[in-house]
Amino acid sequence: xxxxxxxxIIALDAMGGDFGPAVVVPxxxxxxxxxxxxxxxxxxxxxxxxxxxxxHHALNxxxxxxxxxxxxxxxxxxxxxALRLKKDSSMRVAINLVxxxxxxxxxxxxxxxALMATAxxxxxxxxxxxRPAIIAxxxxxxxxxxxxxxxLGANIDCTPQNLVEFAIMGSVVAKVIGNIPEPSVGLLNVxxxxxxxxxxxxxxxxxxxxxxxxxxxxxxxxxxxxKATADVVVCDGFVGNVMLKTTxxxxxxxxxxxxxxxxxxxxTKLSALAVMHVLxxxxxxxxxxxxxxxxxxxxxxxxxxxxxxxxxKSFLTAIREAVQEVEHNVPAKIQDGVAELLAANASxxxxxxxSEES
Amino acid sequence: xxxxxxxxIIALDAMGGDFGPAVVVPxxxxxxxxxxxxxxxxxxxxxxxxxxxxxHHALNxxxxxxxxxxxxxxxxxxxxxALRLKKDSSMRVAINLVxxxxxxxxxxxxxxxALMATAxxxxxxxxxxxRPAIIAxxxxxxxxxxxxxxxLGANIDCTPQNLVEFAIMGSVVAKVIGNIPEPSVGLLNVxxxxxxxxxxxxxxxxxxxxxxxxxxxxxxxxxxxxKATADVVVCDGFVGNVMLKTTxxxxxxxxxxxxxxxxxxxxTKLSALAVMHVLxxxxxxxxxxxxxxxxxxxxxxxxxxxxxxxxxKSFLTAIREAVQEVEHNVPAKIQDGVAELLAANASxxxxxxxSEES
Numbered sequence: 001x002x003x004x005x006x007x008x009i010i011a012l013d014a015m016g017g018d019f020g021p022a023v024v025v026p027x028x029x030x031x032x033x034x035x036x037x038x039x040x041x042x043x044x045x046x047x048x049x050x051x052x053x054x055x056h057h058a059l060n061x062x063x064x065x066x067x068x069x070x071x072x073x074x075x076x077x078x079x080x081x082a083l084r085l086k087k088d089s090s091m092r093v094a095i096n097l098v099x100x101x102x103x104x105x106x107x108x109x110x111x112x113x114a115l116m117a118t119a120x121x122x123x124x125x126x127x128x129x130x131r132p133a134i135i136a137x138x139x140x141x142x143x144x145x146x147x148x149x150x151x152l153g154a155n156i157d158c159t160p161q162n163l164v165e166f167a168i169m170g171s172v173v174a175k176v177i178g179n180i181p182e183p184s185v186g187l188l189n190v191x192x193x194x195x196x197x198x199x200x201x202x203x204x205x206x207x208x209x210x211x212x213x214x215x216x217x218x219x220x221x222x223x224x225x226x227k228a229t230a231d232v233v234v235c236d237g238f239v240g241n242v243m244l245k246t247t248x249x250x251x252x253x254x255x256x257x258x259x260x261x262x263x264x265x266x267x268t269k270l271s272a273l274a275v276m277h278v279l280x281x282x283x284x285x286x287x288x289x290x291x292x293x294x295x296x297x298x299x300x301x302x303x304x305x306x307x308x309x310x311x312x313k314s315f316l317t318a319i320r321e322a323v324q325e326v327e328h329n330v331p332a333k334i335q336d337g338v339a340e341l342l343a344a345n346a347s348x349x350x351x352x353x354x355s356e357e358s
Numbered sequence: 359x360x361x362x363x364x365x366x367i368i369a370l371d372a373m374g375g376d377f378g379p380a381v382v383v384p385x386x387x388x389x390x391x392x393x394x395x396x397x398x399x400x401x402x403x404x405x406x407x408x409x410x411x412x413x414h415h416a417l418n419x420x421x422x423x424x425x426x427x428x429x430x431x432x433x434x435x436x437x438x439x440a441l442r443l444k445k446d447s448s449m450r451v452a453i454n455l456v457x458x459x460x461x462x463x464x465x466x467x468x469x470x471x472a473l474m475a476t477a478x479x480x481x482x483x484x485x486x487x488x489r490p491a492i493i494a495x496x497x498x499x500x501x502x503x504x505x506x507x508x509x510l511g512a513n514i515d516c517t518p519q520n521l522v523e524f525a526i527m528g529s530v531v532a533k534v535i536g537n538i539p540e541p542s543v544g545l546l547n548v549x550x551x552x553x554x555x556x557x558x559x560x561x562x563x564x565x566x567x568x569x570x571x572x573x574x575x576x577x578x579x580x581x582x583x584x585k586a587t588a589d590v591v592v593c594d595g596f597v598g599n600v601m602l603k604t605t606x607x608x609x610x611x612x613x614x615x616x617x618x619x620x621x622x623x624x625x626t627k628l629s630a631l632a633v634m635h636v637l638x639x640x641x642x643x644x645x646x647x648x649x650x651x652x653x654x655x656x657x658x659x660x661x662x663x664x665x666x667x668x669x670x671k672s673f674l675t676a677i678r679e680a681v682q683e684v685e686h687n688v689p690a691k692i693q694d695g696v697a698e699l700l701a702a703n704a705s706x707x708x709x710x711x712x713s714e715e716s
Contacts, residue, residue, distance in 0.1 A: 112549075139611065140611065141610070141611045141614045141615075153548055153549070156548065156555065156556050157556050157557075188600060190511055190514065190595070190596055190599035190600065190603075191470075191511070191599060191603065197514065197596070198514050198515050198596055199515075221599075221600075221603045222599070222600045222601070222602065222603025222604035222605075222606070222607055223603045223604065223606045223607030223610065224603075224607070225604065225607055226604075226607035226608060226610070226611040227607065235600075237548070238548055238555070238556055238597065239596065239597055239600050241548035241549060241579075241580070242546060242548065242579075242580045242593075242597050242600065242601055243580070243600055243601070243604050244580065245548075245549065245579045245580025245581045245582075246580035246581065246583065246584075246601050246604045246605060246608075247580075247604060247608050248580070248581045249580055249581030249582070249583055249584035249585065250584060250604075250605050250608040250609065251608065251612075252499070252581065252584070253497065253498065253499045253584040253585075254609075254612055254640075256499045257499075257640050258640060261636045261639050261640050262633075262636055268635075268636055272633070272636075275620075275633050277626075278619045278620055278626050281619050282612075282615050282616060282619050
């Protein structure tokens, strides 16, 4: 499927997530079939990973290697603890491989906080970027159109300058990976005219309105996300995380409603058979595995976070996301994009408060 | 349907919302059929309202009166402007009727910000309540179980004390209207262990943990709302509004997906016919009109906010909510509940920071 001319080497945290190697190993094997230029490094306990490879009749599989790591970061472990005490964790070693240039990206389904803290510590942020952010794509009502939203939980307390950086990074990603020439950027806010947001969004908006090079379209509301009102939606990590979890919650609730309604009795079960093709089609549009693979943006290196509960198909989507970012050389492009925008706007952002007007 | 022994008098802002009297008048007529003890006062331009009544052959309809108001608050009008310049608006006059004791509640589909500001100005907050909040019910995966969430947008910037007040009010409402003996209260937060929230949620949690009389169960995440993990979910108005709009957005997106999938061709259209009964059942569980009618809690009086785009059925649900609150005498019970809780916890809340422990 891919046409990459050069090998793409990606390190996988084989022990991360709810299922560890049981999901990561088969997903890796599948990925190698998809992408002819892909090389994968499975990072984790070599005995456990080897055993899983044996189970899949894939010992000595081509373009697949193991790098041993003796520790595992727990899903509930504090990032500070993981940083201090888990220096030989599968997560840390996978990120180290990126740092050392032995891999061009890494993918982990492990603890988000630990992943972010470790990635930031090991890889460091790009020049001009104070805080990395988590970005992901969400479905919309517009055909073949996804919306990119950030930050989804890396930064709980943000400054206007942080949000402006998120807008810059989101804009660059939508342009270089999403192939959108001038991606529109919206700032997530509440709907009521009078109170129109807190100081954070007001101050951020004041900066973005004067920012050249970003197609800022102003405030958007929660429901606008799914209408594709903007190509990129920016918010702080607290709001973004609640928004993402709310979306997951509503989708799961609906899935349950549909399932319950169609399995109520033999008649509804028959009805379900009659419309299985339609239900499958709807399910596919909303399949969480199609939306797996959030990126940690703003680092010297590519780090993809898979959902902790990802199945094989979902984890494969996360690997695909990593391949795309490698092919598009996303960190370098973000670095260039950020440098360009910062230079073009150097005079505008010195005193954002001066433009405070209702 | 109702068994109220005494008349319930409710003032309706006949001009509010996207459709004004075109929705409010027929909904009012329907409500009067439902609730034998109900008296309704239609507040608005008497010519326009009269004309609409004539259209519905309901001039001189029993238990229905008109109170004239010469102005209308625009949907985008600033609350401060509405307060200053629209002293004879249908919204203001309806709230005045509650203040004067001529109505026991009012319902408006108008501008939320203006409604909140006017209600707060005219009715004043209950003793011990600094800021009123907007509360509404949302569907969950648990059968016949709804979750109450507040604040949904009245208070953009909150203190821990504000959130504690929301927890108290939500708890009282779930108990007296929802008939839940010891309603569980969750605080909306993000999922990552390490960063576990901003100072606002941490400080609020520290207070609630020591608060007697509230069944506080700790942090919940966005997806927990729809799992009915808690009976009441508390958050600030910014987060609550984004959450609510996100929920609406996802539901609308799914409705569109289902509609598109079933109307694609004659075969899928036939399939839709085969499962119409199931689709209708699912639609009913999620029907926005079943969830209309948010309450402005914490005031000396009952004010119900209907969705601006509410249709007749939705507006009727909002009227029903008002009737319930009148029957349960909600403001008095909140006042009692708040007083009781404040007295019981007087010593605990003097210095919440002293208990800061991770």
